[in-house]
Amino acid sequence: xxxxxxxxxxxxxxxxxxxxxxxxxxxxxxxxxxxxxxxxxxxxxxxxxxxxxxxxxxxxxxxxxxxxxxxxxxxxxxxxxxxxxxxxxxxxxxxxxxxxxxxxxxxxxxxxxxxxxxxxxxxxxxxxxxxxxxxxxxxxxxxxxxxxxxxxxxxxxxxxxxxxxxxxxxxxxxxxxxxxxxxxxxxxxxxxxxxxxxxxxxxxxxxxxxxxxxxxxxxxxxxxxxxxxxxxxxxxxxxxxxxxxxxxxxxxxxxxxxxxxxxxxxxxxxxxxxxxxxxxxxxxxxxxxxxxxxxxxxxxxxxxxxxxxxxxxxxxxxxxxxxxxxxxxxxxxxxxxxxxxxxxxxxxxxxxxxxxxxxxxxxxxxxxxx
Amino acid sequence: xxxxxxxxxxxxxxxxxxxxxxxxxxxxxxxxxxxxxxxxxxxxxxxxxxxxxxxxxxxxxxxxxxxxxxxxxxxxxxxxxxxxxxxxxxxxxxxxxxxxxxxxxxxxxxxxxxxxxxxxxxxxxxxxxxxxxxxxxxxxxxxxxxxxxxxxxxxxxxxxxxxxxxxxxxxxxxxxxxxxxxxxxxxxxxxxxxxxxxxxxxxxxxxxxxxxxxxxxxxxxxxxxxxxxxxxxxxxxxxxxxxxxxxxxxxxxxxxxxxxxxxxxxxxxxxxxxxxxxxxxxxxxxxxxxxxxxxxxxxxxxxxxxxxxxxxxxxxxxxxxxxxxxxxxxxxxxxxxxxxxxxxxxxxxxxxxxxxxxxxxxxxxxxxxxxxxxxxxxxxxxxxxxxxxxxxxxxxxxxxxxxxxxxxxxxxxxxxxxxxxxxxxxxxxxxxxxxxxxxxxxxxxxxxxxxxxxxxxxxxxxxxxxxxxxxxxxxxxxxxxx
Numbered sequence: 001x002x003x004x005x006x007x008x009x010x011x012x013x014x015x016x017x018x019x020x021x022x023x024x025x026x027x028x029x030x031x032x033x034x035x036x037x038x039x040x041x042x043x044x045x046x047x048x049x050x051x052x053x054x055x056x057x058x059x060x061x062x063x064x065x066x067x068x069x070x071x072x073x074x075x076x077x078x079x080x081x082x083x084x085x086x087x088x089x090x091x092x093x094x095x096x097x098x099x100x101x102x103x104x105x106x107x108x109x110x111x112x113x114x115x116x117x118x119x120x121x122x123x124x125x126x127x128x129x130x131x132x133x134x135x136x137x138x139x140x141x142x143x144x145x146x147x148x149x150x151x152x153x154x155x156x157x158x159x160x161x162x163x164x165x166x167x168x169x170x171x172x173x174x175x176x177x178x179x180x181x182x183x184x185x186x187x188x189x190x191x192x193x194x195x196x197x198x199x200x201x202x203x204x205x206x207x208x209x210x211x212x213x214x215x216x217x218x219x220x221x222x223x224x225x226x227x228x229x230x231x232x233x234x235x236x237x238x239x240x241x242x243x244x245x246x247x248x249x250x251x252x253x254x255x256x257x258x259x260x261x262x263x264x265x266x267x268x269x270x271x272x273x274x275x276x277x278x279x280x281x282x283x284x285x286x287x288x289x290x291x292x293x294x295x296x297x298x299x300x301x302x303x304x305x306x307x308x309x310x311x312x313x314x315x316x317x318x319x320x321x322x323x324x325x326x327x328x329x330x331x332x333x334x335x336x337x338x339x340x341x342x343x344x345x346x347x348x349x350x351x352x353x354x355x356x357x358x359x360x361x362x363x364x365x366x367x368x369x370x
Numbered sequence: 371x372x373x374x375x376x377x378x379x380x381x382x383x384x385x386x387x388x389x390x391x392x393x394x395x396x397x398x399x400x401x402x403x404x405x406x407x408x409x410x411x412x413x414x415x416x417x418x419x420x421x422x423x424x425x426x427x428x429x430x431x432x433x434x435x436x437x438x439x440x441x442x443x444x445x446x447x448x449x450x451x452x453x454x455x456x457x458x459x460x461x462x463x464x465x466x467x468x469x470x471x472x473x474x475x476x477x478x479x480x481x482x483x484x485x486x487x488x489x490x491x492x493x494x495x496x497x498x499x500x501x502x503x504x505x506x507x508x509x510x511x512x513x514x515x516x517x518x519x520x521x522x523x524x525x526x527x528x529x530x531x532x533x534x535x536x537x538x539x540x541x542x543x544x545x546x547x548x549x550x551x552x553x554x555x556x557x558x559x560x561x562x563x564x565x566x567x568x569x570x571x572x573x574x575x576x577x578x579x580x581x582x583x584x585x586x587x588x589x590x591x592x593x594x595x596x597x598x599x600x601x602x603x604x605x606x607x608x609x610x611x612x613x614x615x616x617x618x619x620x621x622x623x624x625x626x627x628x629x630x631x632x633x634x635x636x637x638x639x640x641x642x643x644x645x646x647x648x649x650x651x652x653x654x655x656x657x658x659x660x661x662x663x664x665x666x667x668x669x670x671x672x673x674x675x676x677x678x679x680x681x682x683x684x685x686x687x688x689x690x691x692x693x694x695x696x697x698x699x700x701x702x703x704x705x706x707x708x709x710x711x712x713x714x715x716x717x718x719x720x721x722x723x724x725x726x727x728x729x730x731x732x733x734x735x736x737x738x739x740x741x742x743x744x745x746x747x748x749x750x751x752x753x754x755x756x757x758x759x760x761x762x763x764x765x766x767x768x769x770x771x772x773x774x775x776x777x778x779x780x781x782x783x784x785x786x787x788x789x790x791x792x793x794x795x796x797x798x799x800x801x802x803x804x805x806x807x808x809x810x811x812x813x814x815x816x817x818x819x820x821x822x823x824x825x826x827x828x829x830x831x832x833x834x835x836x837x838x839x840x841x842x843x844x845x846x847x848x849x850x851x852x
Contacts, residue, residue, distance in 0.1 A: 289776035324824035331823075339821045340813035347476040347816060 064104040066093045197224045198271060202260055215255035216263040218271065221248055227278060230286075235278040237285050241294040468515045469522035470506060476816040477525045489531060489574045490539035496803040498811040500528040501573060508576045511624035513586035514569045520843055524815050530808045530839075532563070532800055535570045541793070542571060542738045546580075546687045552738040553727050555695060555789070557758055558797030560745040561840020567797065568691050568742050575689040580737065581626050581633075581676065583618075585723065588694035589747065590614065592714045594703035601666065601718060608718045609704065612662035615669050615719060622672075623656040629686050630656060636678050639671045646671070666718065673722065679734045688737035692723055695741040696748035699785045715784050728788040753782040757789035762796060799837030802827060808839075809846065818846055 062068040069090040073083055093101075125131070146156040153159075192199070201217040203210075222232045222239075236243045239250040252270065254263040331337040456464075484499045501509070506527060509515060521527050529535075538554070545552035556564045568584075575582045590596060596614040600607050623630065630653040639646040644658040652675060659668035676688060692698065698720045704712040714720045725731050726739045743758070756772060763771040774781060800808070806827045812818040820826050834841035 291777060293777055321824075324828075328823040337821065337823065338810040338813045340816065340819040341821075343476060343814055344816045344819065 063108045064093075064101060066090065066101070069093060197221070198268070200264060200267075202264075212255070214258060214260050214263055215253060216260055216267055217251065217253040218264075218267045219249050219251045220271065222250060223248065225275060227275070230284055231278045233290065234285050235274060237288060237290055238274055238277060240291065243292075243295075245292050245295055246297060466517050468510065468517055470510070470515065470527050471521075471525055472523055473525070475523060475525040476814065478528075478811060478814045480814075481526065481528060481811075484529070484573065484577060486577045487543075488577070489529075489535055489570055490543050492536050494531040495533050495536055496531070496801070496807045498528050498530050498807055500526045502577075505573055505576045508582075508625045509569065509572060511621055512572060512582055512584040513621060514572050514584060516565055516586075519566070520847060523817050523847065524811075528811065529566070529570055529573070530800070530804060530811075531570075532804055534795060534797055535567060538567060538571060538795060539574050542574065542689075545738060546736040549734070549736040551726070551729075551731075551733050551736060552740075552793070553729060553791070554738065554740055554793040554795060555727075555758060555761075556740065556742040556795050556797065558743075558745075559838065561838060561843075562797040562799070563839045564742040564744070564797055565693050566839075567795075568693055568740055571689060571738070571740055572691065575687075576625075578687075579629055580687040580689050581622075581629055582689045582691070583622055584625075584690075585618070585692040585719075588692055588697035588744075591717060591720055592697050592700070592702035592704070594705075597662070598704055598717070600707075606716065607706070608716055608721065609712060610666040610718045612665045616659055616662045616665035618719075619656055619659050619665060619669055619672070623653065627653065633675075633684065633686065635675050637675075642667055642671060652676075669719075677731055677733060679732075685733075685735045687735045688733045689740070690723065690726055690737070691740040691742075693742045694744045694747065696743060696751045696754055698723065699751045699754040699782070699788075700749055701782075713784065715788075724784075724788045727792060729791060750780075751782070751785065752778065752780045753785040754789060756781070757786055758794055761789065761792060761794045765794060799831075799835060800839060800842075801837065802831055805831045805834075805837050805842060808842070812847060820846075 062071075069086050072078055072086045073090060078086070149155060197220050199219045201219070203213050203215055205213050222235045225232070225235070227235065236250070239252075242252050243250050252267060254267050254270075257263050257266060328337065478498075481498065481500045483502045484505075488494055488499055515521060515527075538556075541554065542552050556567045558564055572582050572584060585591065591611065591614065596611050598609045598611050601610050631651050633652045634649045635646060635652065635655060636648060638648050639655070642655075642658050643660075643664045646655055646658060652672060655668065655672055655675065659665045676685065678685070698714045700714055701711045702714045702717060702720075704717070706712050715724050722731075723739070723741075727741060743754075756774065759772045806822065806824075809818060809822045809827055809830065813820065813822045830842050830846045831837045833845040
């Protein structure tokens with residue numbers, strides 16, 4: 001059976017906060033360090049003192065509530081109301097019988113000992129191959145000793161299976177009872193208004209961190225903007241390869257900044273700048289043709305309408321064939337139909353007749369020639 | 371000087387003795403009588419027995435003694451020569467030979483010769499007509515026949531009169547009647563009969579006693595396979611191709627002998643090697659070119675005589691034609707003295723043609739300038755393709771005329787200038803009626819062993835991509851299936 005430590009870990013697994021991980025990753029990606037042999041260390045944050053204190057609070061283990069209340073009373077930073085409340089609670093604690101207090105101490109000690117392994121930071125072994133020795137924390141069962149059957153319970157795998165079923169049923173319940181309620185929140189589709197020209201696209205990975213979730217894309221049609229024809233043309237030329245002539249749409253994306261909002265703001269500013277430049281009459285780029293080399297128009301081949309075999313078409317074809325057959329028949333009766341095989345046979349017959357008249361040299365019989 | 375070197379000075383120089391090798395040690399060590407220098411070796415020189423046959427010194431070099439190292443595992447055994455190899459040019463002549471008749475083919479009884487307006491008559495559409503003997507000779511002289519065409523299968527060379535050919539002949543005839551010059555390009559897909567259209571136009575011209583100047587292959591002028599030389603006193607420098615022009619002059623002379631004999635020069639040409647006085651027949655002028663050196667001046671004199679205005683009554687109409695237009699619409703493979711590539715239009719003969727095609731030269735008695743594109747052997751010429759597409763769209767009065775790609779660099783302004791106002795005829799497949807006439811001719815010649823009814827015609831017509839003539843030949847005539 002699972003040891004208490006593993007049991008605890010399983011309990012903790014669901015409530016593990018993800019925010020720390022995420023900030024760490026972001027910090028890493030934004031910090032571009034030079035080539036160096038020293039280890040990377042984050043810069044000390046502003047409120048280091050407060051951070052340190054919080055760290056201490058976590059590090060120190062109180063054996064019972066009395067100890068905790070004592071430190072709280074002694075603490076100078078605590079407001080008076082809290083201190084008085086703590087003093088009152090401390091008096092209550094002192095009234096608790098001493099064996100109960102000792103039991104508390106023992107329990108705390110036990111939990112502390114059992115959970116010591118968990119609290120130790122897991123460091124990957126240096127010479128391990130892809131950290132194969134590391135236990136996989138995402139597995140439902142703990143891998144250690146799960147195949148030992150102790151005749152008091154079903155196996156860990158069975159428990160895991162049951163857990164899985166519970167999960168399925170939970171989601172099924174949600175789907176049946178709670179999802180339909182979502183329709184109450186549905187809003188009717190409003191087509192974009194005249195002045196809502198820009199269409200933004202965002203990406204979300206449902207709360208998970210992803211390097212692409214900051215990307216924002218804006219699309220707009222130059223015709224929708226309040227611009228004259230030459231200004232629109234200039235805008236298209238400014239957009240360069242971001243202009244799609246088939247859809248008549250300019251599409252720009254940005255993932256330069258860390259947050260979605262920053263990227264969106266940048267795009268908005270950029271579009272404003274482009275419009276302002278397009279409106280600027282000093283140079284309208286009249287000498288530069290619109291460059292569409294980036295876009296290959298793929299011809300859409302469609303089945304020709306005339307080729308569909310409709311009833312009418314079938315009749316038409318049938319009539320034409322009939323006419324051709326009649327024409328052939330007529331020619332055949334007239335004898336004007338040309339037949340290649342017949343022609344050759346006739347020619348061969350006439351050629352034999354010609355061959356017989358080959359002149360023979362005088363003084364020699366035909367037999368003698370042989 | 372050492373004694374051997376002194377002695378060598380007395381020996382009469384010959385190919386066997388190394389003339390000067392003072393630094394090499396081997397000759398010094400070798401006796402004088404030893405003919406060949408010793409090969410590089412670390413062993414002492416052993417005087418080999420001289421083979422009296424090898425005394426000449428030429429031929430085989432060093433022969434290695436002892437066991438030989440075989441490098442390849444499988445050595446090819448030398449193939450014993452089987453008879454004499456063909457002489458230079460013999461293979462090409464065999465490849466390019468043109469056979470115009472087949473005695474084994476059955477003569478077609480209803481085949482008629484083409485009359486003077488046979489090709490311009492709309493009644494002859496979808497009929498096969500034979501070329502008269504005289505015109506055959508003329509066409510052969512002007513190299514209008516091509517080895518890829520199936521002349522050698524039939525008793526007599528004959529032509530299918532198509533709708534397009536009647537259209538073309540009518541256009542030519544109209545322009546000749548109005549004493550104008552028709553400028554036209556024949557284009558179309560592969561094996562649709564573009565060269566054949568030129569041949570028909572030439573046949574028409576010969577039948578009507580016009581003068582025909584035909585350049586059979588544009589590529590012969592621009593692929594740097596014939597000699598060239600700059601023409602003095604030209605700016606920018608133009609280049610003549612004397613050998614080719616001499617050949618062309620001779621073919622013009624042979625093809626148009628009768629008419630040239632009846633046409634006389636207007637002015638004298640004292641600059642030619644043979645002094646030509648006024649009122650000399652043009653045939654004599656052609657004969658003045660005996661060597662490549664005098665070919666270009668003679669050709670120029672002939673051209674000036676033919677295009678001289680003011681004597682319209684005496685000059686016959688002229689047909690100038692060229693096959694393989696793409697080759698003359700690009701930068702040629704010739705190099706100038708500065709090793710820059712010469713534009714095709716700087717070659718004098720090509721320029722003469724393109725000027726006429728562009729409309730700079732008008733024939734006094736009218737005529738036509740025809741050019742045919744080629745699809746199998748054609749370099750890419752974007753300007754030509756675009757110009758032809760534009761002309762075609764303009765003539766069809768289409769709404770969308772194709773435009774230049776502003777970001778493409780390969781266009782050629784000179785080519786566009788030439789093709790700015792030409793007419794374009796696009797050839798496609800023939801109609802079923804024409805296909806039937808042709809197949810009946812094939813069957814009557816004994817070359818198609820089938821009954822030519824509607825079914826057979828439709829089958830071959832469809833197989834040939836809606837009646838592309840070359841494909842029909844391939845489907846019906848050139849198969850071994852009998």
